[in-house]
Amino acid sequence: MTWNEQYEPVIGLEVHCQLLTKSKAFCSCSTKFGNEPNSNVCPVCLGMPGVLPVLNKQVVEFTIKMGLATHCSVSPKSILARKNYFYPDLPKGYQISQYEEPICTKGFVEIEFEDGKKKTIGITRIHMEEDAGKSIHDLDIDTLVDVNRCGVPLIEIVSEPDIRSPHEAYLYLHKIRQVVTYLEICDGNMEQGSLRCDANVSVRKKGETKFGTKTEVKNMNSFRFVEKALEYEINRQIELIENDGKVAQETLLWDANQGIAISMRSKEEAHDYRYFPEPDLVPVLVNQDWIDNVKATLPEFPSERRDRYVRELKLPRYDADVLTTEKALADYFEGVVNHLGKKNDETYKLASNWTMTDVLRVVKDRHIEVSDFPIPPRYLSEMIDLILDGTISGKIAKDVFEEMLTSKEPPKSIVEKKGLMQVSDTGAIEKVIDEILANNKEQVEKYRAGKSQVFGFFVGEVMKAMKGKGNPKVVNEILRKKLEK
Ligand SMILES: [Zn+2]
Numbered sequence: 001m002t003w004n005e006q007y008e009p010v011i012g013l014e015v016h017c018q019l020l021t022k023s024k025a026f027c028s029c030s031t032k033f034g035n036e037p038n039s040n041v042c043p044v045c046l047g048m049p050g051v052l053p054v055l056n057k058q059v060v061e062f063t064i065k066m067g068l069a070t071h072c073s074v075s076p077k078s079i080l081a082r083k084n085y086f087y088p089d090l091p092k093g094y095q096i097s098q099y100e101e102p103i104c105t106k107g108f109v110e111i112e113f114e115d116g117k118k119k120t121i122g123i124t125r126i127h128m129e130e131d132a133g134k135s136i137h138d139l140d141i142d143t144l145v146d147v148n149r150c151g152v153p154l155i156e157i158v159s160e161p162d163i164r165s166p167h168e169a170y171l172y173l174h175k176i177r178q179v180v181t182y183l184e185i186c187d188g189n190m191e192q193g194s195l196r197c198d199a200n201v202s203v204r205k206k207g208e209t210k211f212g213t214k215t216e217v218k219n220m221n222s223f224r225f226v227e228k229a230l231e232y233e234i235n236r237q238i239e240l241i242e243n244d245g246k247v248a249q250e251t252l253l254w255d256a257n258q259g260i261a262i263s264m265r266s267k268e269e270a271h272d273y274r275y276f277p278e279p280d281l282v283p284v285l286v287n288q289d290w291i292d293n294v295k296a297t298l299p300e301f302p303s304e305r306r307d308r309y310v311r312e313l314k315l316p317r318y319d320a321d322v323l324t325t326e327k328a329l330a331d332y333f334e335g336v337v338n339h340l341g342k343k344n345d346e347t348y349k350l351a352s353n354w355t356m357t358d359v360l361r362v363v364k365d366r367h368i369e370v371s372d373f374p375i376p377p378r379y380l381s382e383m384i385d386l387i388l389d390g391t392i393s394g395k396i397a398k399d400v401f402e403e404m405l406t407s408k409e410p411p412k413s414i415v416e417k418k419g420l421m422q423v424s425d426t427g428a429i430e431k432v433i434d435e436i437l438a439n440n441k442e443q444v445e446k447y448r449a450g451k452s453q454v455f456g457f458f459v460g461e462v463m464k465a466m467k468g469k470g471n472p473k474v475v476n477e478i479l480r481k482k483l484e485k
Contacts, residue, residue, distance in 0.1 A: 002231075003231070003234050003235050003238055004235075004238045004242070005206075006205060006206060007203045007204065007205060007206065007234075007238050007241075008164060008203065008204055008205070008206045008208075009163075009164060009165060009166075009201065009202070009203050009230070009234045010161045010163075010164070010201070010202045010203065010204060010211055010212070010214075011161065011163035011164070011165075011166075011168070011169050011199055011200065011201050011230060012124075012158070012159050012160060012161040012162075012163065012199070012200040013157075013158075013159045013163065013169060013172060013173065013197055013198070013199050013200075014156060014157070014158050014159075014197070014198045014199075014200070015156070015157045015159075015173065015176050015195065015196070015197050016154050016155070016156050016157075016195070016196040016197075016198075017066075017154060017155050017157065017176075017180050017185070017186040017188075017194065017195055018031075018131065018152060018153070018154055018186055018187075018193070018194040018195070019058075019059060019062050019063075019152075019153040019154065019155060019185055019186060020062075020184065020185055020186055020187060021056055021058045021059060021062070021153055023056060024040075024045055024056070024130070024150075024151035024152055024153065025053075025055065025056050025059050025096070025128070025129075025130045025151055025152070025153035026044055026045065026053030026054060026055060026056065026096065026130065026151055026281075027042050027044035027045050027053065027054070027151060028042070029041060029042050029044075029045055029151065031152050031153075033192065035148060037136075037144070037146035037148060038145075038146060038147055038148060039148065040148040041147055041148065041150070044151070045147070045150045045151035046091050046092070046147065046150070047091055047092025047093065047094075052280050053096065053278075053280055053281060055080070055281060055284065056153060059128055059153040060103070060128070060284060060286065061294055062153075062155070062183075062185040063103050063104060063126060063127075063128050063155050064103070064104070064286065064290070064291060064294045065183050065185055065294055065297070065298065066104070066126055066155055066157070066179070066180065066183060066185060067103065067104030067107065067126050068291070068294060068295055068298060069179050069182075069183055069298060069301070070104075070107040070108065070109050070123050070126070070157075070179065071107040071108050071109075071123075072104035072105055072106060072107030072123060072125075072126060073104070073105055073106055073107075074103060074104055074286055074291055075101065075102070075103055075104070075105065075286070076285065076286055076287065077101070077283050077284070077285055077286075078098060078101045078102055078103040078127075078283065078284045078286075079098065079099075079100065079101040079277050079278075079283050079284070080096050080097070080098060080128070080277070080278040080281045080283075080284065081096070081097055081098055081099040081100070081275045081276060081277050081278055082094040082095075082096060082097075082274075082275065082276055082277075082278050083095045083096075083097045083099070083129075083273045083275055084273055084274045084275075085271055085273055087132065088135055088143075088145055089132050089133035089134055089135050089145050089146075089147065089150075090132045090133065090150070091133070091147060091150065092150070095129060095130055095131075095132060096129065096130050096278050096281070097127065097128075097129035097130070097156075097275075098127035098128055098129065099127075099275040100275070102125040102126065102127035103126065103127060103128060103284060103286070104125065104126035104127070105124070105125045105126075106122075106123070106124070106125075107122075107123040107126070108120050108121060108122050108123055109121055109123065109172070109175050109176065109179065110175075111168065111171040111172050111174075111175050112171070113171070119162075119168070120162070121159055121160065121162045121163060121168075121172050121175075122159065122160030122162050123157060123158070123159055123160065124158045124159065124160050125157075125158050126155055126156070126157050126158070127155065127156055128153065128154070128155055129153075129154050129155075129156060130150070130151045130152065130153060130154065131149045131150065131151070131152040131153070131154050132149065132150060133145055133146055133147035133148070133149050133150045134146045134147075134148075134149055155185075155186075157176060159172065161200065161202075161211065166226070166227040166228075166230035166231045166234070167227065169199065169226055169227070169230055170223060170226055170227050173195075173197055173223060173226060174223070176195075177190075177195055178302055178325065178326075179301075180195070181326065181327055181328075182299055182301060182302060182327045183298070183299065184299075184327070190221055190222050190223060191221065191222060193221065196221065197220055197226055198216060198217065198218045198220075199216070199217045199220070199226070199229075199230060199233075200214045200215075200216055201214060201215055201216075201217055201230060201233045201234065201237070202214035202215070202237070202247070203234055203237045203238055203241070203247075212237070212241075212247060213246070213247040213248070213249050214247075214249065215233065215237070215247065215248075215249065215250055215251070215252055216250075216251045216252065217229050217230065217233050217251075217252050217253075217254055217261055218251060218252070218253050218254065218264070219253045219254045219255075220254045221256075222256075225254060225256050228254075228256075228259065229254040229261060232254075232259065232260065232261055233252065233261055236261070248266060249266070250263050250264070250265065250266045251263075251264045251265050252264060299327070302324045302325070302327075302330075303324075305320075305324045305330055306320040306321055306323075306324045307320075309323065309324070313337070313345070313348040313352075314345045314348065314349075315348060315349065315352050319349075319352045319356060322356050322360075323352060323355060323356065326370060328369065328370035328371045329355070329359075329360070329370045332355060332359065332370055332373065332377055333351060333352065333355045333377075334377075335376075335377025335378070335381075336351040336354070336355060336377040336378075336380045336381050336384070337351050337381075338377075338381075339377060339378040339381035339382070340381045340384060340385065341381070341385040341388075341389075342385070342388060347384060347388065350384050350387070350388075351380070351381070351384060354380055354383075354384065354401075355380075358398075358401055359373060359375075359380075362405065374404075374405055374408055375401070375404045375405060375408070379404055379410050379411055380401075382410060382411050382412060383397055383400055383401065383404070383411040386400075386411055386412070386415060390422060390424055390471060391415065391421055391422060392415055392420055392421065392422050393422050393468070393469070393470075393471065393472055395468055396415075396420050396422065396468060396469065399420065400414050400415060400420065403418070420469065421469065422469050422470070422471045423466060423469050423470050423471060424471040424474050426474060426478065429462070429466070429470055429471070429474055429475055429478055430478055432462055432465050432466055432470070433458075433462055433475075433478055433479055433482055434482070435465075436458065436461045436462060436465065437458075437482060437483075440458075440461070443457060443458070444483065447483050448483070455479070455480075455483070458479050458483070459472075459475060459476065459479065462475050462479065463475070
């Protein structure tokens with residue numbers, strides 16, 4: 001990330017999260033993604049005359065959850081308001097949102113840099129609102145409209161202008177994604193649009209306390225684009241100022257194909273939404289009991305979980321960090337730990353290694369979610385037990401793992417069916433070793449003359465002869481004994 005060092009960017013983010021409720025915010029229509037266009041609709045979400053919206057209680061509950069998780073105050077009384085504008089994908093002509101009295105205010109989250117340093121980013125407000133529909137432009141015919149998304153519940157999380165670089169914005173967005181997915185109130189999928197991010201960006205000379213003129217950058221629909229788009233906009237503004245120009249207050253759309261931000265509207269064309277309290281809905285009242293009940297359902301958060309893994313399972317900090325980035329992964333890992341036959345620091349570390357490397361590798365390669373990973377945690381524990389009791393070697397375990405991925409059978413039956421049991425029988429191993437030593441007299445002499453590297457050659461030969469099933473510990477012991485005669 002580079003820009004003229006005499007300047008300092010000032011960034012605030014507005015993040016929209018689609019809530020994981022089954023029905024919409026003000027009617028009983030399904031929120032299911034990917035249904036046939038214009039099938040999840042009713043007179044309420046289409047805004048027909050005479051209909052009355054009814055607020056979905058879970059929307060309020062999810063918003064309170066997010067508020068509590070980000071240290072916000074939850075207002076005992078908040079107001080739903082109409083945000084009026086015309087757009088083809090908004091048949092009602094307005095969105096129900098919150099304006100003057102949002103439900104959650106004045107919170108914060110902590111972001112953590114790669115070197116462990118932390119920074120607090122303030123949250124101005126979190127409010128509830130409903131989504132608009134979708135215009136589909138990329139078909140060969142005219143633009144089409146799908147209103148399935150009309151009325152799907154969202155929360156908007158507005159940060160303070162505390163962010164000072166595109167990388168901080170990236171970390172903040174990751175943090176928000178981690179919190180909403182841990183709370184299980186949003187799936188956090190940016191590519192599918194369930195997490196969306198707009199940015200307010202300005203620059204000022206370092207040391208200056210007044211903010212510069214800000215622009216709004218929209219349409220950054222992946223984590224990578226957020227950093228790119230912000231860097232572009234920061235450089236554009238600095239260049240303007242350096243060339244005696246002025247930054248105009250405007251809204252820009254990020255065009256990922258061209259790598260530039262395109263002006264969408266200037267301040268003069270800015271919307272005046274004419275907010276007013278929604279006349280069809282009563283104020284949202286939240287009492288302390290409700291807040292306490294929601295508080296009791298909050299999960300253990302990533303940093304708490306990470307510290308517990310380090311403290312109780314004696315995992316390295318690095319392992320604990322990786323395992324807790326995503327709730328589903330941490331849940332998977334704990335599933336493995338819970339099913340282990342022997343529970344001690346050694347087995348916890350093995351469970352961590354297999355989860356971090358092998359499970360994550362498959363998840364990445366196959367572009368799947370951890371929740372869709374085909375091997376159940378208890379099979380992985382069973383496999384680790386088999387390694388520990390000497391039934392299979394760590395090397396054979398890799399084959400068993402691959403086999404579990406395709407056959408979805410428990411490791412024990414794979415090992416039995418394929419005859420993968422490790423041979424620990426000293427008699428059998430001794431026989432193989434004697435034969436190999438007899439066939440490689442020259443190498444034996446070399447070893448005995450002090451060329452100790454030859455040892456590896458013998459281990460390899462024995463393993464090859466035993467098709468990888470010799471217990472490495474026993475093989476090593478017997479080999480050493482025989483060679484040192
Ligand atoms: Zn509806």
